[in-house]
Amino acid sequence: MVGSTAALLTGCGGGGGGGSAQQLAGDSGSTSPLAAYLGTWQSACDNHDRQLLVIALKSDGSGSLELTPTGETYFKADCTGPVVATDGMSAKITGKPDGTADMPIKLAENAAATNLRVDKVTSSVPAYTFQRSGATVQYVLRDGKQQWCVNVDNGESCMWDEGMLPAPSIPGGLSLHGNDLYSVVLDPKKGVYVLDVHYVKK
Template sequence: MKKTLIVAACSTLLAACGGGGSDSSSPVNNTPALTPLSVYAGTWQSPCDDYEIDTLTLSNKADGSLEVTIKAEHFQSASCAGAPIATQTTTTNPSISYLSTADTAVQAGIGKPPTTTRIDKVNINIPPHNVVVTGPGVQRVVESGQAKWCFNVNSTSRTCIDDPGTTTAQASTGGMYISGNTLYLLSPTGPTYTVDEFYTRK
């Protein structure tokens, strides 16, 4: 991951890698330096899981953090074939800010031994937001006092997603790294970080 970031930085900012520069015959490069989280910018997608595909779009912000746009698409097919029948989003977006880079024990799954992996440790800030579900068959209902977004998956199956109203702001820490074309999101458990989710770059 860090090698990828360094190569990208060198290709756009020679001075940052100890070479190049400018003189009277060369235009000045005013491109801002890449931040440690720039390598994560892009669109990432989860595997199909139980009729659902999740998509994260990570966008660079001026302060060096990342804005996270989250979308969950629900399908009639267990293999997520065809067009989505419902799409879940939030009204405001979380952000991720850089803390440090470290070689850290990472556990890929339950029962698997930790391996030392270079990760970026981050802060995650989630602003107050609402959950919104859209789609041609989506209805917002109240059942037993709980608001929900509901839609039919097929003639015999119905899915409902709780609508908790406006949530309070939250903050936490986590980790992330890229291996090949895969983004791993991590949660700390003592000195070890555990893989929560993984996404493939689109």
């Protein structure tokens, strides 16, 4: 199977690095409207893969977020046992607040839309590369493309090395319901916001 590096670059963004323990835990004196999102979040297991997202406030006092997505590949398809590969990005992503809006979002493929209050965030990042690491990860040339591959219990998991990628600016947003965090992105073809990733608090 070939993993998509694009899964790491969600609408709420992400990048290398993180924040201090105080930033991650949240500062009771913070005035950022996005402070409720601070912490570490994880997605459901998806055939060996799970996405992690660490959200911190930027240290420049701007009220913007710094988001760090990480992909974990497990040896077993149900995401138990050892993590055999970790995916990340070479640059930090900034999430700039862009107001709030009520939006109808489909939270499952065949479900009716649910009205969510979304904190809109525009994510930006300088030019970046994806990276994959792990003790058994191999960097190989397959079908004319450089890939990182690692053995899993039913074969191997590979991720293309796409080289240096241009700096994007992505309209998206975050919506919090209890321990459930929904990231949404603007679908440029339809002109509406759609569900990107569903996370739960780790």
